[in-house]
Amino acid sequence: MTNSEETSREADNALQWREGDMPYSSLFGDHFYCQTDGRLECGHVFLAGNGLPERWQREGVFRIGELGFGTALNFCETWRQWQHLAASDSQLHFTSFELYPMQAEEIDRALSHWPELDRERQALVTLWPKTPAGIIDLAITDRVRLTVVCGQALANLVSYTEMFDAWFLDGFAPSRNPDMWSPELMQAVYDHTSDGGTFATYAAAGFVRRNLHAAGFNVERRPGFAGKREMLCGIRPASAA
Template sequence: MTGGEQGQGLEWRDGVIPVSRRFDDPYFSLNDGLAETGHVFLAGNDLPARLCPGFQVAELGFGTGLNLLALHLCNPGHPIRFTSFEAFPLDTAEIARALDHFPQARTVAEPFLAAWAKGARRFDIGQISAEIIIGDARDTLPNWQGRADAWFLDGFSPAKNPELWAPELLAEVARHTTPGGTFATYTAAGHVRRALVEAGFAVDRRPGHGRKRHMSVGVLA
């Protein structure tokens, strides 16, 4: 699938927050998305402390690429890999407009945006080798040959996008995780936590970011 969300319905809340009409959910937190990325996905996976050459990060839900840029900003210079699974890719103009809301991320986004505009879904940004796998993760993740040291589980909310939080898909996440590998996600929904436990993760609940009381993290047991 190569079409953007623009064609399926993308609106802008307050002129700066992209909201998917398909899922009726924003692409990032209304309460400083970059800070949420740092709190949930980076700190939740104990990054950048764990980063080392060859470290593999994987993600469900690429969206605007904000998590990739945050990872780039925190990387001390290690050659690492980043793989994201995205069913409904945004077009370059929409991504650029969304990232304008985050000047720190926007200043390092040009290599990504230039590659994206050319249709590239494999590209380098700093020392990160990134690959965005387009298609339904229920189809693409089982065929992925990699295993992640850390997962960013960042799909739209479980209530709006239940397919991306189904027990079968979270079992595939575990199957594609290195021993001792971790995940972090903004949601603390009970059925998601139970599915991750059943998949083999030891799951903890932590304070969330902003107005969200709780988030979830875990280690593959």
């Protein structure tokens, strides 16, 4: 891709702000989070769908992987709940794969909608690099670490060495961004999931379910958020002894 093509592509992804502080991607033709309440959707889909915070009651490092960092809403809400509900001797490492990382001021504006996240939002924005690119690795607290891997999710995940206990699959809608739900990427997610590890996603499209099942996950349909009929969650079966 030439420099001019890359510049044009980035311009196409320029944020639009709708209804005040609702971020919208012109490239993918989709909002960054649920218009009803993205924070509550995070709790319903990603936290409850992965059996959290119950699984945080063990010592050691709990590793969450995410496809689509976006506004950092999922991270901030996860961190907020972790502080109150996780075992005191546990640690959280949250790793997200993001093609178009936002600027600090954009994250700040997008999350300002939720006063519940003021503390987390302000801390993240303070630490966020002026030019987000490459691998962003932040020691948020002595117990919480955030890594954002910028660039193409498939290429970066295939070469990644870490395994994850839970996945938040939160790319733009499958109909608008099918590459984020491809068989190859879902296989890479499975390959980077620990035995007994889980995933959850708001998406319920048939091809997404089939791709996750073909990768090796046991897939389950559950009621979606805010009247959405279905969401998907699942588990990587433990390997045979």
